[in-house]
Amino acid sequence: xxxVPIILQLRRRKLGAFLVGxxxxxxxxxxxxxxxxxxxxxxxxxxxxxxxxxNTFTIWNEFVxxxxxxxxxxxxxxxxxxxxxxxxxxxxxxxxPLRGYGFRAALKLAPEQRQAAAYAAEYxxxxxxxxxxxxxxxxxxxFMPDEIRDDIGGDTDRSSATAVVSxxxxxxxxxxxxxxxxxxxxxxxxxxxxVGIVDRAQAPWxxxxxxxxxxxxxxxxxxxxxxxxxxxxxxxxxxxxxxxAMMSAAPKALFKLSRxxxxxxxKSFAQTRAEIYHAARGLSVTLAILSILLLGVATCGIFGxxxxxxxxxxxxxxxxxALGARRSHILEYFHTENLLITGAGAMLGVALGLAANLxxxxxxxxxxxxxxxxxxxxxxxxxxxxxxxxxxxxxxASISPASAMRDI
Amino acid sequence: xxxxxxxxxxxxxRRNAVLTILMIAAIAVGIGASMTTLTVFRAMxxxxxxxxxxxxxxxxxxxxxxxxxxxxxxxxLSDQIDYIDAMALMQGHVAKRQSALFLxxxxxxxxxxxxxxxxxxxxxxxxxxxxxFDAPFKFGASWxxxxxxxxxxxxxxxxxMNDKLFGGANSVGKTIRLDNELYTVRGVLxxxxxxxxxxxxxxxxxxxxxxMYLPFSRAIDKHMAAVGHVSCKAVSPVGWEAFLQSDCVxxxxxxxxxxxxxxxxxxxxxxxxAAEQQRTGRFNWPPHTQLRDVMSWLQYRHVVPSEVxxxxxxxxxxLLVCLLNAMGLMLAxxxxxxxxxxxxxALGASRREIFxxxxIETGVVGLAGGLFGLLLTALGLLAARALLTKEFVxxxxxxxxxxxxxLIVGVLATVAAGLYPTWRAANVQPAxxxxxx
Numbered sequence: 001x002x003x004v005p006i007i008l009q010l011r012r013r014k015l016g017a018f019l020v021g022x023x024x025x026x027x028x029x030x031x032x033x034x035x036x037x038x039x040x041x042x043x044x045x046x047x048x049x050x051x052x053x054x055n056t057f058t059i060w061n062e063f064v065x066x067x068x069x070x071x072x073x074x075x076x077x078x079x080x081x082x083x084x085x086x087x088x089x090x091x092x093x094x095x096x097p098l099r100g101y102g103f104r105a106a107l108k109l110a111p112e113q114r115q116a117a118a119y120a121a122e123y124x125x126x127x128x129x130x131x132x133x134x135x136x137x138x139x140x141x142x143f144m145p146d147e148i149r150d151d152i153g154g155d156t157d158r159s160s161a162t163a164v165v166s167x168x169x170x171x172x173x174x175x176x177x178x179x180x181x182x183x184x185x186x187x188x189x190x191x192x193x194x195v196g197i198v199d200r201a202q203a204p205w206x207x208x209x210x211x212x213x214x215x216x217x218x219x220x221x222x223x224x225x226x227x228x229x230x231x232x233x234x235x236x237x238x239x240x241x242x243x244x245a246m247m248s249a250a251p252k253a254l255f256k257l258s259r260x261x262x263x264x265x266x267k268s269f270a271q272t273r274a275e276i277y278h279a280a281r282g283l284s285v286t287l288a289i290l291s292i293l294l295l296g297v298a299t300c301g302i303f304g305x306x307x308x309x310x311x312x313x314x315x316x317x318x319x320x321x322a323l324g325a326r327r328s329h330i331l332e333y334f335h336t337e338n339l340l341i342t343g344a345g346a347m348l349g350v351a352l353g354l355a356a357n358l359x360x361x362x363x364x365x366x367x368x369x370x371x372x373x374x375x376x377x378x379x380x381x382x383x384x385x386x387x388x389x390x391x392x393x394x395x396x397a398s399i400s401p402a403s404a405m406r407d408i
Numbered sequence: 409x410x411x412x413x414x415x416x417x418x419x420x421x422r423r424n425a426v427l428t429i430l431m432i433a434a435i436a437v438g439i440g441a442s443m444t445t446l447t448v449f450r451a452m453x454x455x456x457x458x459x460x461x462x463x464x465x466x467x468x469x470x471x472x473x474x475x476x477x478x479x480x481x482x483x484x485l486s487d488q489i490d491y492i493d494a495m496a497l498m499q500g501h502v503a504k505r506q507s508a509l510f511l512x513x514x515x516x517x518x519x520x521x522x523x524x525x526x527x528x529x530x531x532x533x534x535x536x537x538x539x540x541f542d543a544p545f546k547f548g549a550s551w552x553x554x555x556x557x558x559x560x561x562x563x564x565x566x567x568x569m570n571d572k573l574f575g576g577a578n579s580v581g582k583t584i585r586l587d588n589e590l591y592t593v594r595g596v597l598x599x600x601x602x603x604x605x606x607x608x609x610x611x612x613x614x615x616x617x618x619x620m621y622l623p624f625s626r627a628i629d630k631h632m633a634a635v636g637h638v639s640c641k642a643v644s645p646v647g648w649e650a651f652l653q654s655d656c657v658x659x660x661x662x663x664x665x666x667x668x669x670x671x672x673x674x675x676x677x678x679x680x681x682a683a684e685q686q687r688t689g690r691f692n693w694p695p696h697t698q699l700r701d702v703m704s705w706l707q708y709r710h711v712v713p714s715e716v717x718x719x720x721x722x723x724x725x726x727l728l729v730c731l732l733n734a735m736g737l738m739l740a741x742x743x744x745x746x747x748x749x750x751x752x753x754a755l756g757a758s759r760r761e762i763f764x765x766x767x768i769e770t771g772v773v774g775l776a777g778g779l780f781g782l783l784l785t786a787l788g789l790l791a792a793r794a795l796l797t798k799e800f801v802x803x804x805x806x807x808x809x810x811x812x813x814x815l816i817v818g819v820l821a822t823v824a825a826g827l828y829p830t831w832r833a834a835n836v837q838p839a840x841x842x843x844x845x
Contacts, residue, residue, distance in 0.1 A: 019735055019736035023729050023736070026729045064587070064588065106640075262515055264526075279713065283795075290441060297434050297438070298733065300433070300733070312744065
């Protein structure tokens with residue numbers, strides 16, 4: 001294939017070629033960045049919370065009326081829930097992963113330390129955490145019934161003798177990997193011994209997109225406490241296939257014990273997850289739609305312009321055919337011409353895409369994108385523009401030499 | 409002449425129907441995508457209280473010290489203040505109006521014992537909250553400064569809560585039971601939803617959190633815990649009194665300052681206050697305070713989520729591609745008519761006339777693109793409500809301004825994109841064109 005005549009021809013339609021190239025460049029830049037953002041969001045959405053998500057639901061409960069014997073009322077609630085046939089275990093707690101908000105503890109490695117060594121989500125649980133939460137214990141143990149203390153709201157001191165931490169928190173506190181058996185400090189006096197490490201347990205704010213250094217999404221600390229407050233959460237673990245039935249049975253069981261309460265947000269964990277990631281998923285879908293539309297627009301534009309160019313060059317094509325060019329030569333000509341323009345555009349697009357990505361990374365804490373996306377974006381656009389040329393090129397190839405020459 | 413050019417333009421658009429449709433579609437899709445995100449963006453970044461936003465200020469005081477604590481802002485200031493500072497500022501009475509506020513959650517027991525109790529989000533504020541933020545009353549009025557001092561058990565209901573509890577009737581003087589205590593209704597607000605809820609962006613900034621209001625002093629008296637953000641420098645204190653005396657930040661603090669002199673005076677007062685704290689040893693760092701009016705506050709708090717910003721950027725890139733596309737097609741179309749233009753020029757049409765004719769043609773394409781784009785925008789907004797946050801429901805809607813912007817952007821952008829092709833057309837050499845025929 002001779003490139004020189006094509007390039008000479010292109011010089012006569014500089015602006016058109018330039019516009020197509022620029023379009024291709026911008027399309028590649030936008031599409032590959034969108035792909036990178038979509039991938040990153042989906043990755044974030046798919047991170048496991050650590051719970052046995054398929055068989056877990058949560059209930060928010062608040063007692064109204066006199067606050068005497070709260071401990072007994074909570075115990076009664078938990079016993080009632082646990083006696084439901086489809087329930088395997090229940091944990092009364094102060095929060096759960098992906099709830100959106102929760103208690104954050106500032107952990108220190110020495111009592112006199114003024115600044116936190118790490119921040120973590122603080123969960124209050126009793127010995128039933130093992131059965132209800134479905135977390136994977138990597139090392140050490142869960143809590144014994146006798147080490148669980150009452151936590152009655154703001155008026156108890158917050159210390160605890162023991163704690164179980166998530167693996168990522170253990171690593172942040174003790175990078176050498178020997179966190180088990182070591183101490184952390186929740187206040188400036190009492191030490192708390194790490195007695196167990198779980199594989200992962202996400203924080204309530206893991207989906208909120210906050211700064212990881214201050215609101216880490218994978219750092220959690222479990223303290224052995226009976227949560228004795230007016231408002232608390234029952235985290236219910238159900239037997240397989242029983243979740244829906246138990247979600248309607250549980251509030252009834254609670255109201256049967258006492259009507260002086262508010263029961264709200266009875267939600268399967270799947271629902272919690274869907275709600276908290278609603279916007280992130282929406283962004284991904286919107287970006288995907290925009291990317292597809294953009295590819296469509298660019299393809300249509302290339303199609304339109306090439307069709308026009310073919311019409312404009314009818315005579316010239318007829319002449320070439322008359323002088324012995326084969327149909328395949330004409331096809332080849334238009335495809336090569338298109339490849340030259342879009343190829344140049346693609347190179348610009350890759351550069352633009354990279355620059356835009358670097359800028360985005362500084363603006364919205366996005367990770368720099370993998371080079372793969374640039375290649376995928378460029379390849380997609382090149383393939384589509386080649387496809388857009390097929391029909392006009394076929395039309396050009398079908399111009400009969402005689403008819404083209406007759407017009408002269 | 410205009411009518412003639414218009415009909416010529418239409419005729420030429422008809423002749424090249426495929427190109428015309430592609431052009432209009434490209435512009436419509438571009439306008440649709442960019443206007444959808446622009447409308448959402450405008451709704452989210454709008455001024456929630458336009459008549460007053462430059463006279464209302466959020467107060468910030470650095471009570472954690474440089475480089476300490478869990479603040480996420482780059483300037484090291486918390487977006488809320490602690491109780492000690494809030495009380496000192498309230499007692500200062502330097503601003504025209506001022507109020508510390510916070511959100512709390514209480515249980516409400518309906519008078520009908522058959523009905524289940526439910527939770528309500530209640531804002532604790534001073535009486536000045538209502539006149540300061542221009543909150544309109546439907547029935548009754550705000551509680552008074554005397555109630556603030558007396559810690560009275562009184563409430564102001566939102567109109568939605570009044571509908572729910574009293575079927576929309578005038579409920580002033582009636583009582584409701586909140587956390588087992590009786591509260592007298594003093595007033596009912598009209599529909600009032602400043603969006604975003606600038607004075608507290610922690611809970612439902614776009615949906616609005618408040619369901620009723622009660623005196624701040626009463627809330628403190630009854631140990632009502634804050635819903636939203638409570639951030640402590642190091643260790644959370646034990647017990648309510650210790651919490652109040654701690655450095656934990658959990659209160660919003662707003663002041664109304666009528667003019668620049670008042671603003672300057674208040675800045676000075678704030679700085680002097682912080683300096684006084686340094687002198688007495690409570691702060692061991694130089695004064696670091698800030699006053700921000702509503703719009704700079706919203707910007708500072710990044711109230712528009714990054715999702716919307718990313719989409720805005722992408723969709724305007726999209727519009728650009730669509731316009732480049734239309735420009736290429738326009739060029740093709742106009743240059744395809746070079747011979748026509750040559751004939752017209754030879755028959756005496758001036759360059760100006762050719763230019764105007766082509767301009768009208770592109771204008772028509774732009775207008776059509778803009779109109780179809782509006783249709784797509786309406787569809788896009790429906791989709792955005794489903795795809796993005798539920799809080800957008802009822803928030804983003806097309807108004808006259810959006811329609812005008814869409815049409816103007818459509819026509820102007822298309823005409824701008826068509827300028828070069830048009831200029832090329834006007835410069836067609838009649839002799840040369842005729843010769844090649």
